[in-house]
Amino acid sequence: MQLLSETTSDEELVVLSLQDPAYFAALIERYETKIQRYLMRRSSASHEDIQDLLQDIFLKAYVNLNGFDTSLSFSSWLYRIAHNHMISWYRKQKIRTDGRIFSINDEDVFEHLADAFDLEHEHWTEVVKKSLVGHVQELPEKYRDIILLRFFEEKDYDEISDILQIPPGTVATRLSRAKKRLQSAFIEHL
Amino acid sequence: MNTKLSQSILKKINQDDVAPKSRWRFIARRVAMWVLVGGAVIFGALATSALIYVLTHAGWQYASLSHGSFWRFTLETLPYLWVLLAIIFVGIAFYTLQKTEHGYRYQIISIMLGSIILSIALGVAGYAVGIGRTIDNGLGKGIGGFESLVEQRMEQWSQPEQGRLAGDVRKVTDVSIRIKDIDGFLWDVDTRQVVEPENFLRNTLVDRNSSVRIFGYIDDAFPNTFHACVILPLEPPRRDEGIRLPKINPVMQQSIVTQSCRPAQIR
Numbered sequence: 001m002q003l004l005s006e007t008t009s010d011e012e013l014v015v016l017s018l019q020d021p022a023y024f025a026a027l028i029e030r031y032e033t034k035i036q037r038y039l040m041r042r043s044s045a046s047h048e049d050i051q052d053l054l055q056d057i058f059l060k061a062y063v064n065l066n067g068f069d070t071s072l073s074f075s076s077w078l079y080r081i082a083h084n085h086m087i088s089w090y091r092k093q094k095i096r097t098d099g100r101i102f103s104i105n106d107e108d109v110f111e112h113l114a115d116a117f118d119l120e121h122e123h124w125t126e127v128v129k130k131s132l133v134g135h136v137q138e139l140p141e142k143y144r145d146i147i148l149l150r151f152f153e154e155k156d157y158d159e160i161s162d163i164l165q166i167p168p169g170t171v172a173t174r175l176s177r178a179k180k181r182l183q184s185a186f187i188e189h190l
Numbered sequence: 191m192n193t194k195l196s197q198s199i200l201k202k203i204n205q206d207d208v209a210p211k212s213r214w215r216f217i218a219r220r221v222a223m224w225v226l227v228g229g230a231v232i233f234g235a236l237a238t239s240a241l242i243y244v245l246t247h248a249g250w251q252y253a254s255l256s257h258g259s260f261w262r263f264t265l266e267t268l269p270y271l272w273v274l275l276a277i278i279f280v281g282i283a284f285y286t287l288q289k290t291e292h293g294y295r296y297q298i299i300s301i302m303l304g305s306i307i308l309s310i311a312l313g314v315a316g317y318a319v320g321i322g323r324t325i326d327n328g329l330g331k332g333i334g335g336f337e338s339l340v341e342q343r344m345e346q347w348s349q350p351e352q353g354r355l356a357g358d359v360r361k362v363t364d365v366s367i368r369i370k371d372i373d374g375f376l377w378d379v380d381t382r383q384v385v386e387p388e389n390f391l392r393n394t395l396v397d398r399n400s401s402v403r404i405f406g407y408i409d410d411a412f413p414n415t416f417h418a419c420v421i422l423p424l425e426p427p428r429r430d431e432g433i434r435l436p437k438i439n440p441v442m443q444q445s446i447v448t449q450s451c452r453p454a455q456i457r
Binding site for chain 2: 022063071167
């Protein structure tokens with residue numbers, strides 16, 4: 001087995017994984033935390049369910065490695081699998097994908113949001129933060145997905161387009177609408 | 191160092207002999223999608239070319255004379271099957287284009303307009319080289335129940351009491367032709383009053399074995415005799431045949447309705 005460095009690209013790891021599944025472990029390790037965090041933010045599944053989902057997602061990615069579209073980044077491709085798998089898991093469970101999105105202790109998230117809306121978040125009270133959490137969670141699913149991927153997963157428009165399989169123009173439109181909804185909600189509570 | 195998750199996944203891969211699906215499966219799927227897109231666009235274009243052919247040669251200029259009203263003519267001659275097929279295939283092209291690997295990157299309206307414009311553009315090209323005519327005629331001959339433009343015309347023009355007669359030419363003389371109509375009935379058609387006779391003769395519109403449609407009227411004294419005012423080919427003439435169909439102005443129209451062809455007043 002070839003020695004891997006941090007500079008070994010995802011695409012190289014995909015090629016190596018197809019020759020020897022042991023290399024796939026490196027890809028899992030690179031993305032395990034990110035995907036787990038995404039699932040936790042996007043879903044309200046239990047810790048055990050998240051672990052099961054994670055395992056299924058990586059196995060699905062492995063089985064479909066030959067279908068990896070090299071015009072996308074591996075990250076977008078994996079997030080797409082995770083997103084679609086989570087949605088279909090929820091459909092099977094027949095429950096809503098409400099998700100936790102984030103908690104009021106997640107300072108990074110508030111910083112991102114504050115930057116996006118040109119607001120000073122240091123002065124936000126716990127009440128404002130709680131109401132913000134509520135407002136984001138009340139957003140329709142299509143807007144929540146965009147907010148989550150843009151501000152929390154820090155994906156650009158093209159990556160979001162590739163993950164959600166919608167045109168980049170639609171990503172921009174939905175993001176703008178979601179921001180408008182949140183902005184008016186902020187104003188009410190600031 | 192492998193994490194717990196990666197270890198458990200590798201263990202499962204090894205234990206259950208999990209292997210990546212073959213590369214060819216993905217290639218085959220992509221190819222199949224594009225074949226479907228291509229097929230839908232081509233069939234959509236073929237249906238569009240037949241649609242253009244029928245609409246172009248429907249005989250709009252004779253609508254009020256042959257059907258009484260423009261709307262009745264439209265309802266009776268509109269090629270519903272071609273319209274339906276064109277819509278279905280453009281719809282399939284639109285749907286499958288969206289499902290291709292990168293189809294999601296394009297706005298629905300762009301894909302929809304792209305499918306429609308592509309089918310129309312290829313349809314116009316197909317019509318220009320005569321594909322529309324070939325398809326319409328071919329399907330008319332090959333599929334029972336489907337009426338081609340020519341067959342539809344034959345039926346719509348087989349109403350001698352209303353001044354319309356269609357049939358296959360059996361005999362041609364200087365002053366008359368004999369035709370056999372759709373029911374096998376033989377008619378002697380007086381051609382002495384025909385509008386633009388030199389045009390109709392020069393272009394050999396009327397020839398043995400050709401099929402014609404005629405505006406005129408039944409002779410009061412001889413029920414199997416029909417006086418022709420205007421003779422037109424049953425099948426639309428091809429561009430390279432150089433045939434100019436006579437124009438019917440209101441005076442001519444009136445003279446046909448009143449059963450007296452008066453070509454002298456038409457010029």
